[in-house]
Amino acid sequence: MAVELKDLTKRSENYSQWYNDLVVKADLAEQSAVRGCMVIKPYGYAIWEKMQRQLDAMFKETGHVNAYFPLLIPKSFLSREADHVEGFAKECAVVTHYRLKNSPDGNGVVVDPEAKLEEELIIRPTSETIIWNTYKNWIQSYRDLPILCNQWANVFRWEMRTRMFLRTAEFLWQEGHTAHATREEAMEEAVRMLNVYADFAEKYMAVPVIKGVKTANERFAGALETYTIEAMMQDGKALQSGTSHFLGQNFAKAFDVKFINKENKLDYVWATSWGVSTRLMGALIMTHSDDNGLVLPPHLAPIQVVIVPIYRKAEQLAEVSAKVAPVVEALKAKGISVKYDDADNRRPGFKFADYELKGVPVRLVLGAKDLENGTVEVMRRDTLEKQTVPFEGIVDYVADLLEDIQNNIYQKARKFRDEHITIANSYDEFKEQIEAGGFVLAHWDGTTETELRVKEETKATIRCIPLDGDETPGTCIFTGKPSARRVIFARNY
Amino acid sequence: MAVELKDLTKRSENYSQWYNDLVVKADLAEQSAVRGCMVIKPYGYAIWEKMQRQLDAMFKETGHVNAYFPLLIPKSFLSREADHVEGFAKECAVVTHYRLKNSPDGNGVVVDPEAKLEEELIIRPTSETIIWNTYKNWIQSYRDLPILCNQWANVFRWEMRTRMFLRTAEFLWQEGHTAHATREEAMEEAVRMLNVYADFAEKYMAVPVIKGVKTANERFAGALETYTIEAMMQDGKALQSGTSHFLGQNFAKAFDVKFINKENKLDYVWATSWGVSTRLMGALIMTHSDDNGLVLPPHLAPIQVVIVPIYRKAEQLAEVSAKVAPVVEALKAKGISVKYDDADNRRPGFKFADYELKGVPVRLVLGAKDLENGTVEVMRRDTLEKQTVPFEGIVDYVADLLEDIQNNIYQKARKFRDEHITIANSYDEFKEQIEAGGFVLAHWDGTTETELRVKEETKATIRCIPLDGDETPGTCIFTGKPSARRVIFARNY
Secondary structure: OOOOHHHOOOOOOOHHHHHHHHHHHOOOEEEOOOOOOEEEOHHHHHHHHHHHHHHHHHHHHOOOEEOEOOOEEEHHHHHOOHHHHHHHHHHOOEEEEOOEEEOOOOOOEEEOHHHEEEEEEEEOOOOHHHHHHHHHHHOOEHHHOOEEEEEEEEEEOOOOOOEOOOEOOEEEEEEEEEEEOOHHHHHHHHHHHHHHHHHHHHHOOOOOOEEEEOOHHHOOOOOOEEEEEEEEOOOOOEEEEEEEEEEEOHHHHHOOOEEEOOOOOEEEOEEEEEEEEOHHHHHHHHHHOEOOEOOOOHHHOOOOEEEEEOOOOHHHHHHHHHHHHHHHHHHHHOOOOEEEOOOOOOOHHHHHHHHHHOOOOEEEEEOHHHHHHOEEEEEEOOOOOEEEEEOOOHHHHHHHHHHHHHHHHHHHHHHHHHHOEEEOOOHHHHHHHHHHOOEEEEEOOOOHHHHHHHHHHHOOEEEEEEOOOOOOOEEOOOOOOEEOOEEEEEOEO | OOOOHHHOOOOOOOHHHHHHHHHHHOOOEEEOOOOOOEEEOHHHHHHHHHHHHHHHHHHHHOOOEEOEOOOEEEHHHHOOOHHHHHHHHHHOOEEEEOOEEEOOOOOOEEEOHHHEEEEEEEEOOOOHHHHHHHHHHHOOEHHHOOEEEEEEEEEEOOOOOOEOOOEOOEEEEEEEEEEEOOHHHHHHHHHHHHHHHHHHHHHOOOOOOEEEEOOHHHOOOOOOEEEEEEEEOOOOOEEEEEEEEEEEOHHHHHOOOEEEOOOOOEEEOEEEEEEEEOHHHHHHHHHHOEOOEOOOOOOOOOOOEEEEEOOOOHHHHHHHHHHHHHHHHHHHHOOOOEEEOOOOOOOHHHHHHHHHHOOOOEEEEEOHHHHHHOEEEEEEOOOOOEEEEEOOOHHHHHHHHHHHHHHHHHHHHHHHHHHOEEEOOOHHHHHHHHHHOOEEEEEOOOOHHHHHHHHHHHOOEEEEEEOOOOOOOEEOOOOOOEEOOEEEEEOEO
């Protein structure tokens, strides 16, 4: 299938269309036959796999273990926690029958009415309920605590408007669910995992994030406190990239999970949950990519280096291949993934465009002239700069260059982000700044009412109350009432 | 929670109960609140993860890539391939609605009748249909082939009688789905993946398997040929441990997937699919474990070595810990997972029983006497033999011992398997041998009718027509009709 680069919409023309085009053309994902569900294609999945491996290692380093809980949840479980059911009931896929049968008219199959479930089952939109129903049997005493489980799973939320990776009915994620003996310990855990997410976003995705707390209105359904990392996309909109929830004793109370504490008294267990999803793919794409295609951070690129030979005759190819072979081996030995593309059914120009589209961080090109001169042409995807460098020492050069690119795209994203954070001191100023795009630091009176009014009028939501930064009090831009500190407003995905 | 070893049923008393006890007591899995669905607990999941990592590496070495396809499948897709729908329609979980709403009586939530789907969706029992509907758009010419995709996923089959790991409504698996330009290439692929499965079973699980072909009656619904690996459990019953299917052009025809071949003619695409599941956990448990608990092959054990200190006073513990620390580091440096269990709230005897139950291959015990003598006590889980060996050189000793255990349990299982394969030359002999347990090599006339009659009368099924071994023709033990070769009969899980 031909790559038609010309068809990639320019970001300046239509950012949203550019994103949709890019997801499809870079072979990351495509719409499936099922409404709101995507197919994650091999190239997109390879990036997700790299994310998974790294996150999984970070979870294990912080003492967590993986487990697996059922896909289906009895409908009644959902109702146990009042806020939780309120938050999820309206978007549940419901299993009502367990059998099909041949259609009486001989055409295909129909649902067998005799195979109706006594209690309907819902496909997990998140697993707090089924997990806390399970934890009940695992916990008797403080000696059984903490429980630090994570699961990698698919979840389902019947969203009305979907966009690939950003908002799909089915998505892949991990959900950590921990149980603790004290409030303090659970709070610490929630913050610990927020920090793990922030580290991962910054060091691997090269996506700068702001850590903060959600307002009551934006909290997870059933949480006492929701921590978030918020990233800024190139169009100035915010993307919530990961959340970590302090659930208090809400789910322990809903599922009657008590334990004997160190003082030999019965108490409810304290909980957290935290998750990131394939939505991170959206953040990755929209933070770094350009009008030529994907720009991938070297730490997550499935192919970090591609080598393309230029040749006319078979002997020339043989010469280049012989020269390249030890470089490929040496790069692999350093743990760098490299592809030598000597396919003869695609011209070099086509290959160049394709690897640019796919965001491969470094491209090496080697031809007859290079063999003569002892050189190699190096192209870095982040700046598209080409340089001819000595072939001698190319392995170390490439290894350094990959780190340089990783750092450069982070700095670039950070600079862009910082340049698009403004401070509003009046509602007029605020509206102007929101319209212009980016994050706006403004005072807010702390009420949901004000938050919703501002959202209605400007489409901006409070992304978070930052954990760091200026904590000077002031007056709300909307009501003039006292404000404890500035919060971050933005339009968002 | 206390480990009550005494409650583990003996294999000789009730093999089936022993298995169920062991799964729960070794913390591998437990029943969930949802009928037929299990919770895979952290220790069980850690073993599954090791299986996944290894299989995934083997799939990638053979040129496969991972992708992800939707959980839900439109009902009509299932009907496209006649055998396929026949095989799966009766055990489908069916999603009919996409929303819940508050119950009018104020009690919990009910299905919102206004949120009924136009076409019902089924939870994938396997993904051939949704995947071939997707491949249709990926394939135009032979240049787009082969497609070599795998997915790690959960699937759902509404089984009436379930047993943890062996047969559960929801299970975890991988399913490979490949598309090829020629019949030969697809056949080669199906056999290649059978060999990957057999290698994995023998080298990592230490489970000897027989490779063979399924009879028409036991074929996957929609396949032209199903290859299988069959293992023998300690009770002599067979466990089908992995299957690889040559699907011919069945799904290509059902989903109209054509391509331009090298001769510039339009043809249907050739297909395979292949899968192994969490059922492998059952095979692992039932091949090696004993009345003391799990016996895990070192290549898949989450903890390969446990070190338990024996001490009276804190100073003694400090001495032992100091002595052990460099050994732990050295073992880790060799890629061996080791746990130093100096927890002071469990007595050594309790720890010993617990790690035996959990199947940790090697246990080292170090006390004051050992410090004096420069020794350490080594226990190997497979034989339960204890030996006191010099502390000097313990790292290499342990590394060698792990390989020795891996090899020993494989040989032991192989010997048991081989001793329980018998040859029947008459139906009377056959019935006796089947009753005694094990695999029976017998002649069969090749008809489904005979196969079903034998099954009805003896509960034995044809596990496979072996790929290797004696190919001498003979006469069917049941009908006396000509038989091309002996096949393997057994009772099975």
